[in-house]
Amino acid sequence: MSRIAMFGIDVAAAGLLVFALYFPRHRRRDLVAAYLVVNVGVLAVASALSTSRVGAGLGLGLALFGVLSIIRLRSTELDQHEVAYYFSSLAIGLITALGTDVAPVAGLLGLLLAVVYVGDHPRLFRSYGHQIVVLDTAVTDPAALRAQLERLLGARVHAAAVQRLDLVNDTTVVEVRFSRRPRTAAAPPAGSPDSADPAGSAEPVAAAPAGGHR
Known part of the structure; x- marks a missing residue:
């Protein structure tokens, strides 16, 4: 039994x-x-x-x-x-x-x-992510690479390991570990009273170039 x-x-x-x-x-x-x-x-x-x-x-x-x-x-x-x-x-x-x-x-x-x-709970470290990114440019400077990845992903990069650097085809394949930044309040529409206030306006976020990563 x-x-x-x-x-x-x-x-x-x-x-x-x-x-x-x-x-x-x-x-x-x-x-x-x-x-x-x-x-x-x-x-x-x-x-x-x-x-x-x-x-x-x-x-x-x-x-x-x-x-x-x-x-x-x-x-x-x-x-x-x-x-x-x-x-x-x-x-x-x-x-x-x-x-x-x-x-x-x-x-x-x-x-x-x-x-x-x-x-394995989905809410445990939910802001952290891992991704393989392909850049359409060959980046040899680690600091420049980290800055470009943070701009493209809109996140804080904790580790960036280059897997392939192709100087002929001008591409970089990099494994990125990052944490997403907290979302900020959306900017008020153009023409509204808040948009004319310099103190209440937020700097625009630079758009990622097309084809910058996959």
């Missing part, structure tokens, strides 16, 4: 991870099956090895090596949060397969799901 309860806890925890946390936030359908299969596969392998004569440590090590190799050698690139969900799905299967008491297992799974909920 304890083993059946563990299987039920695994199904419930994996369902919450995939259908309540991952899919509503990221909407990537193909990874739903991947997370569920990894979870159930690790649960089945770990449960079988725990009752067999084969060394459980060796078997679990080979199973984990196989799963992590699949994640690492995929042809499709995974984002870091998707890798975190892979590890969470794997951890849920291991914890429920090797656990003996319901209460400690439920507590560990609750802690894991809570960490995923908070760490």
